[in-house]
Amino acid sequence: MATKPISQEDFLKFREFFYRKTGIQFEDSKRYFVDKRLIERIEATDSGTFRNYFITLRFETTGEELQILTNLMTVNETYFFREEYQFKCLVNSILPEITAQKKDNRPLRIWSMPSSSGEEAYSIAMYLLEYWPGISQWDVEIISSDIDTSILAKARLGKYSDRSIQHLPKSLLNKYFRHNGDDYQICDDLRNAVEFTRVNLMKASDVRSYRDFDVIFCRNLLIYFDDLSRRQAADTFFDALNPGGFLCLGHSESMSRISSLYQVRKFSDSVVYQKSKGAQ
Amino acid sequence: MALIKQKPTEIIEQCERKQARDCASLELQLSDPSPSARRWAARDLVECPDSSAALIEQLQREEDSSVREIILTTLTQLGDEEAVAGLVSCLRSEDANLRNEAIEAMKLLPDEVAPIMGQLLKDADPDVRIFAVNVLESLRHEQVEEWLNEVIEHDAHVNVCATAVDLLGEVGTSYSWEALEKLKARFPDEPYIRFATDLALKRISAS
Numbered sequence: 001m002a003t004k005p006i007s008q009e010d011f012l013k014f015r016e017f018f019y020r021k022t023g024i025q026f027e028d029s030k031r032y033f034v035d036k037r038l039i040e041r042i043e044a045t046d047s048g049t050f051r052n053y054f055i056t057l058r059f060e061t062t063g064e065e066l067q068i069l070t071n072l073m074t075v076n077e078t079y080f081f082r083e084e085y086q087f088k089c090l091v092n093s094i095l096p097e098i099t100a101q102k103k104d105n106r107p108l109r110i111w112s113m114p115s116s117s118g119e120e121a122y123s124i125a126m127y128l129l130e131y132w133p134g135i136s137q138w139d140v141e142i143i144s145s146d147i148d149t150s151i152l153a154k155a156r157l158g159k160y161s162d163r164s165i166q167h168l169p170k171s172l173l174n175k176y177f178r179h180n181g182d183d184y185q186i187c188d189d190l191r192n193a194v195e196f197t198r199v200n201l202m203k204a205s206d207v208r209s210y211r212d213f214d215v216i217f218c219r220n221l222l223i224y225f226d227d228l229s230r231r232q233a234a235d236t237f238f239d240a241l242n243p244g245g246f247l248c249l250g251h252s253e254s255m256s257r258i259s260s261l262y263q264v265r266k267f268s269d270s271v272v273y274q275k276s277k278g279a280q
Numbered sequence: 281m282a283l284i285k286q287k288p289t290e291i292i293e294q295c296e297r298k299q300a301r302d303c304a305s306l307e308l309q310l311s312d313p314s315p316s317a318r319r320w321a322a323r324d325l326v327e328c329p330d331s332s333a334a335l336i337e338q339l340q341r342e343e344d345s346s347v348r349e350i351i352l353t354t355l356t357q358l359g360d361e362e363a364v365a366g367l368v369s370c371l372r373s374e375d376a377n378l379r380n381e382a383i384e385a386m387k388l389l390p391d392e393v394a395p396i397m398g399q400l401l402k403d404a405d406p407d408v409r410i411f412a413v414n415v416l417e418s419l420r421h422e423q424v425e426e427w428l429n430e431v432i433e434h435d436a437h438v439n440v441c442a443t444a445v446d447l448l449g450e451v452g453t454s455y456s457w458e459a460l461e462k463l464k465a466r467f468p469d470e471p472y473i474r475f476a477t478d479l480a481l482k483r484i485s486a487s
Contacts, residue, residue: 227387
């Protein structure tokens with residue numbers, strides 16, 4: 001028997017719940033998208049009705065079904081200059097603030113995680129070289145980490161498809177890539193500018209040595225974590241950042257729902273999170 | 281100046297902390313003058329199964345919110361009886377931040393909190409009963425609706441019932457119908473109870 005359509009009341013109930021759990025807010029215009037996936041999971045779990053499915057979703061101790069649904073409701077794509085407004089924020093607001101207050105000449109340190117196939121870390125490198133005048137005065141280290149060693153190998157290799165580079169301006173594509181058959185090979189200068197490392201964010205012994213960062217990018221990862229893991233990640237980033245350092249999350253993620261350790265900073269390009277300058 | 285790889289991970293890894301990491305030393309470091317050292321001690325104590333008492337003791341006197349948060353994360357990971365009892369004791373604290381932090385931590389411990397929930401919901405202090413309902417808000421446990429029904433059927437305090445009925449607006453099913461009707465009858469002069477109960481009933485009938 002076909003599953004009954006999701007009623008307006010059920011949609012509202014689900015939307016409130018899902019927002020509280022994940023920070024992802026669905027506008028009314030997304031109704032079809034949400035209903036389709038809910039019905040898919042109601043059927044896959046043999047729940048029969050929304051009500052039964054919602055009970056599973058809400059009270060299942062393992063949180064497994066909520067995770068499956070979260071994966072379905074989010075689109076996991078990586079490409080160059082994804083969520084570019086945050087890179088703008090980096091060069092227009094974050095780095096100028098950090099360098100204005102920096103009391104030594106040590107390199108600035110940026111941590112990008114998860115690395116995935118490297119698009120984010122290389123995007124940061126390109127953005128700094130192209131759009132941040134401060135690069136003529138400061139050395140910058142970019143470290144990019146992931147738990148998956150095969151994806152790290154791919155990141156180090158720096159070979160990308162049409163899809164990955166589709167949002168890059170033509171001038172940057174020509175400057176930093178070599179078109180080779182179906183692939184775009186990133187230049188050696190950029191490959192040599194990023195350190196790729198394997199890290200399990202949930203393992204204290206893995207993250208202990210990651211310190212003294214000025215900026216951390218951790219976008220679209222925490223939405224896949226359960227509540228406790230999100231808190232652990234927030235705690236880890238706190239000690240990895242210098243006082244006054246910044247944490248950039250994905251557009252649908254909010255640190256305010258995870259931890260009270262950070263201050264919200266609203267810049268013209270983006271909202272980011274800051275470790276207090278006075279934190280010890 | 282440029283993009284550099286001056287400090288690869290291997291070099292960073294040499295920057296190990298100097299203090300001892302055995303359980304007894306970590307417990308002592310919970311009172312280190314440096315908040316950073318206290319945070320690291322609290323984080324590393326997750327490997328020490330008997331450390332809940334020391335963590336709770338530090339939690340109740342800790343003034344740095346960043347250290348408190350990490351202590352709470354570790355207590356949640358440990359999740360033993362002592363950790364849960366310690367969190368419950370925080371619900372009675374005069375410090376509103378500590379109370380809220382304890383509520384958030386308890387929400388992450390459904391199986392550990394379940395055995396004491398009935399008792400918390402009957403606590404003599406209505407504030408503690410409200411905090412217990414707050415814990416239920418995000419507690420993943422199959423008895424949540426049943427506990428909320430107990431509250432709205434029997435609790436004499438209107439604020440405790442109002443908190444519970446708010447939550448039933450989200451999680452209530454037809455199982456709660458009768459209890460909701462009774463609640464309206466118990467508090468006929470409370471407009472908020474009438475409003476929240478009607479909303480919960482409307483949502484139940486629509487599902």
